Amino acid sequence: MAATGKIRQNKTAIQEKLSDDHVLILNKVFENGLITKREYKNLKSIQGENVERHVVELVDKIMNKGEDTCQKFLDLLQTDEDIKSTYPELRDILWPNTSLSTPVQASSSEHSDAPSQEKRRKEDEQYQLKSQPTGLCVIINNEKFKYMKQRLGTDKDAESLAKVFSWLGFRVLMCEDQTMDQMDQALKCFASLSDLSQLQKFGVKEWSENRFTDLQESPPSLKHGDAFICCILSHGMSGVVSGTDGDPEVGGIEGKHLFIRDIRRTFKATNQSALTGKPKVFLIQACQAPQGVKRLPKHRGVPSKDLQADGSHPTYIPEEADILVAMATVDDFVAHRNIISGSWFIQSVCEQLDWGCQRGDDITTILHRVNMDVSEKEGGARPGEVKQMSEFTSRLRKRLVLTPQQK
Known part of the structure; x- marks a missing residue:
């Protein structure tokens, strides 16, 4: 099952367990680069809410970031020693038949270069913004x-x-x-x-x-x-x-x-x-x-009729x-x-x-x-x-x- 689907399927239970220490999980997620400093400050500054609200907002934000971030989140929950000792029940929720000592990304030797290939593919599909300033x-x-x-x-x-x-x-x-x-x-x-x-x-x-x-x-x-x-x-x-x-x-x-x-x-x-x-x-x-035109034209509105529906680069680039x-x-x-x-x-x-x-x-x-x-x-x-x-x-x-x- 995809990481996003796994989190969604077990969302309520994950949030309940992580609420045991919402500060720890928030700090761990930030330290591992899954949320920005701005997001960290916003989550940390939630006032007048119960403890669970902090965790609900955090998990929602992780899910909204897509499959890659969700997978990294699951990796973190499974491999970080502090998280494993603080939230031991997560093992039975997410990995009932898997030893926590087994890395989530472990694979056979024939696929050992898959992560690097995936990284190269993403770099080819996305502009790399590494300069300071951008x-x-x-x-x-x-x-x-x-x-x-x-x-x-x-x-x-x-x-x-x-x-x-x-x-x-x-x-x-x-x-x-x-x-x-x-x-x-x-x-x-x-x-x-x-x-x-x-x-x-x-x-x-x-x-x-x-x-x-x-x-x-x-x-x-x-x-x-x-x-x-x-x-x-x-x-x-x-x-x-x-x-x-x-x-x-x-x-x-x-x-x-x-x-x-x-x-x-x-x-x-x-x-x-x-x-x-x-x-x-x-x-x-x-x-x-x-x-x-003396009388400037303006758009007019019409009633909406939206329909419901189911849901290697070239060497040269054009000027x-x-x-x-x-x-x-x-x-x-x-x-x-x-x-x-x-x-x-x-x-x-x-x-x-x-x-x-x-x-x-x-x-x-x-x-x-x-x-x-x-x-x-x-x-x-x-x-x-x-x-x-x-x-x-x-x-x-x-x-x-x-x-x-x-x-």
Whole structure:
């Protein structure tokens, strides 16, 4: 029986026995890397509940992390001497016909290399994020415009993004109120990191000690790491994001708008790029309404008709590989932003990253939840009157799992 199924089948009995000393099992699970430091603190800080509640929350969290973590949990219960002596009844529940001295992973000699093969397979299927910091997160935060309304509430989005990506181990940098040309030059500079002296003219700030400050180190210290995140918060029209000098009456470059396709191509794989083969994620909060439309179209809602249903890599990679673009809204529609609490899309992204990254979910799973969350929001006086549908397109070749930074 699979590890997840075994825990589920015996869940009530496991929780009852582990409640004999909930502090021990919590510490053991944390020491063996089955939960993050953030999860450990959250579980340990549960107040006003009986002892069993701590264990229930812990076992649920282990099961939510998937088969591999469940198997490691069972291994721990069977092999750790402190656990065996503290909870002797677990033997009769989980391994009635197995000696506890026999390692769970023991196998015949013909399969002795199975664990290493499994590890290699997983490494091939998932981006390896081992650098410190994990990578750069660049935020372009446009609030004040020459020809368009001020984007009140965008600072809330920038702050939420900085908090969550700093927590995920990224070095977070921000450029504010950039013209189209400045956006283009800044992105090219961040893509290559070849002429870092240019960054000074973009007024780059860095997230440090829970606020944006001047750069903590000189620009030459910047390194790409193993992943790149780009967040653009601005006005926009169909297929473009606007610089602060953008003209809503004129489209394209002539109207001082930067094509999203050109932003993406700035980071395409080349022989020289340090980001080749590494994941690059773009989060774009900008309307995508058609140019020249006076009355901006909004999504309308319809009754749900959901149906119930039963439930070796190539040597070369395409130039456009390893890129994911997530948009606040689909083409031809507006994106909603609260002037106090921030935008529907960015706030949902940050909330879902906070929750999903603790579970070990990959980025596409998390963004599917964002799509669902945004689609359920209401912006009008009547249900279905004002809606929004976010979207993402992925060219990632592997699973991208962002992990909270251990502190």
